[in-house]
Amino acid sequence: MSNAMLEVRHLRLVRAIAEEGGATRAASRLHLTQSAVSHQLAELEGRLGVALFTRVRRQLVLTAAGERLVEAARTMLGDLARLERELHRAGTRKREVLRLVVECFTSYHWLPPIVARIADEHPHVEVRIVTEATREPVAALLRGQIELALVSSPVRDRELVSTPLFEDEWTVIMAPSHRLASRPHVTAKELGAETLFAHDAPRSDVERLRELIAAERATMPRVVLVPLTDALVELVAAGLGVAIVSRWAIAPWERRGEIVTRRFTREGLAERWSAVYRRDAEPRLPLARLTELLADATFAAPSRRKVSGGRR
DNA sequence: ACAACGCGCATACATCACTC
């Protein structure tokens, strides 16, 4: 079958006989019978045309050729074992997966470059975005469905650790030609006369807004729910209404001048984004590095700044 | 279907330790 004279099994055989001091013990080490070992050895010596052992008394004693072969067998088998471990390690490490979710309905325009960087710097980690968990990132974390969540709402849970990423702003967006675009900020009263597009999400932006407007004793605008950020922004850009969203989520449209952002109320609505993971299952990926990349990616956009400090 | 292969079983043969 094999036209090679010397095979790996022969290396193991000769080494085992030499180290065990006989064919019988070598056989038990190799999980063979003495007969099989003897056959194999005879066959090998026949193929090579040289005696590897001399049969002196009831013993198998290495010849010079045998010594040479055992020495080579040790280094080769050692190399093989090392290679196997290395390949196995590489094979299993490849399967390290970091499942990630972001608590907003953005088009994730900022994420691909970061994922590419991580893949480049940490080839053993595969970052996977789990969009299904967007609506309930904390629940998904606690259920072990994801390893990392990027959230803007505060997280208070004993089992979770939250690392601040950057400050953002909950901001009113509108078409550049919109009548409110000339104002430095938008008041609750002014908003009441508008059509407001909002995400169709359980973490209800609408509820938060309702509270804010009630506090100002203003009327609630007409709300139209939209499932996707892209659609929502396009509706706003077309001048059909306004929306209140996390500013970094709509950065590309703002940069292209398709929409403008205005502060809601004189003080504005600050929002802090954090990376959250389970206390008992910190992602194997260097989280600090991911945080750094995220902060850098968002830092480039206006009115956003890194949050200094570590975990809370 | 056939051939090659690797193995195990049974056994032959060799040597050693021990006893008488």
Next chain:
DNA sequence: GAGTGATGTATGCGCGTTGT
């Protein structure tokens, strides 16, 4: 020194697996 049992290697033969 002969006899005996334990221990070790060598080999003929047949079987199951595998590749063609």
